[in-house]
Amino acid sequence: MMEGFDHKKRIDDLVKGNRVMVFMKGTPEDPVGSENARAISLLEENEVQFMWMNVDDVYAMENALIDYFETNELPLVVVDGKMIGSTPSLQTMHDEGTLRFILG
Numbered sequence: 001m002m003e004g005f006d007h008k009k010r011i012d013d014l015v016k017g018n019r020v021m022v023f024m025k026g027t028p029e030d031p032v033g034s035e036n037a038r039a040i041s042l043l044e045e046n047e048v049q050f051m052w053m054n055v056d057d058v059y060a061m062e063n064a065l066i067d068y069f070e071t072n073e074l075p076l077v078v079v080d081g082k083m084i085g086s087t088p089s090l091q092t093m094h095d096e097g098t099l100r101f102i103l104g
Helices: 007-017 034-045 061-069 087-096 099-103
Strands: 020-024 051-054 076-079 082-085
Touching (some): 061 076
Antiparallel strands (some): 020 076
8 A cells, every 4th residue: 555645534534425435436527437337327327426545546545445335346335324235236226126215
């Protein structure tokens, strides 16, 4: 990890400071891979406001997320400080009609 950079504190600040936080590869405008693209599409279709972070922009952030949340899923969606999962979880909530209510 980068010396002087506290990944855990950065993750803490992001998940506590944003009701819906998405850790992803790429950006919402230019997601990397179909899983990231589908997750963003589902959030936008359900009018969910979210903050995001491109994990590729911060050295060792992907490994820090694995340590922090004990999963290697990306994109990773966190709501009210709790991990809800990745694209399959969002898809299930969307199919059940609950995504907008849970995250909105």
